[in-house]
């Protein structure tokens with residue numbers, strides 16, 4: 001959330017690096033900078049050679065179109081600026097005495113958050129148009145058929161569906177070579193038109209083709225789209241090949257043996273340790289967490305209801321928490337949906353059929369319907 005204080009430069013320190021003293025020559029190298037920009041939001045990812053502390057500063061008035069993030073003891077040798085379009089016009093990197101300053105030039109004042117992702121250590125800077133001006137600037141929003149905000153109803157106008165993996169990342173592989181990346185894209189392609197036709201909800205697919213999309217870019221796209229829900233779609237896998245069931249994950253610190261194995265497969269955060277705790281503390285938003293859990297529970301219920309008539313032995317794996325990077329920084333309730341185990345002969349074979357994938361797409365649509373209705 002932004003902090004606007006008249007005439008003052010507000011400096012918010014986020015000293016997240018391990019609390020040890022650095023030697024004078026203990027330089028942290030920013031090895032890569034990746035900006036993702038769109039009309040209403042943007043994300044800048046700074047890859048660091050090791051944990052680095054960071055502090056952000058903002059100014060009121062004309063200057064509030066600039067956001068500064070300072071990285072003490074950091075060095076960088078890549079391109080000094082990136083020209084962009086939309087909310088984020090330009091990113092400049094300015095070396096200063098004993099620190100590196102990253103300047104974000106915005107087309108208008110925006111909300112922002114700065115956080116880190118561990119392993120590899122990345123500093124992520126998210127900016128977005130404030131919700132009000134975003135709605136005004138997006139005419140298609142007013143055309144969408146959102147329900148009036150009657151008691152108990154939730155406004156859901158836009159949804160981001162995130163088919164996992166893609167391109168060179170096949171994800172998990174199942175019977176007869178069936179690939180997770182193809183299954184989840186097909187489920188998203190089935191759900192999107194239903195969301196539009198039955199619920200009047202517009203959908204963004206974080207990938208619409210068999211291409212690789214960086215984890216960091218997926219939530220950035222959802223934030224830029226102004227999505228009210230984020231659903232990352234995956235197929236589960238387990239070396240035992242006997243594991244089965246439908247599971248929905250939300251971002252939190254609880255984890256069990258199974259979550260750990262899923263985390264490893266989905267390129268996620270380490271699920272324990274001090275780094276992980278600090279990582280989670282950045283997202284201590286109880287309302288968003290509660291809504292994510294609510295949607296995850298509805299997704300489980302809708303999945304069982306959709307699958308059970310045809311597949312009576314479907315297993316409810318429940319809602320679980322874990323530290324998925326792909327959900328980090330989402331400005332909306334976010335769930336990672338492990339549709340079924342592609343590694344299991346029975347479920348993998350089912351995932352290979354259009355009928356089963358349609359039932360999973362129906363489950364997403366029905367869960368959204370229930371969520372919007374206030375269940």
Ligand SMILES: [Zn+2]
Pocket residue numbers: 164165171172180233234235265266
């Ligand atoms: Zn996956």
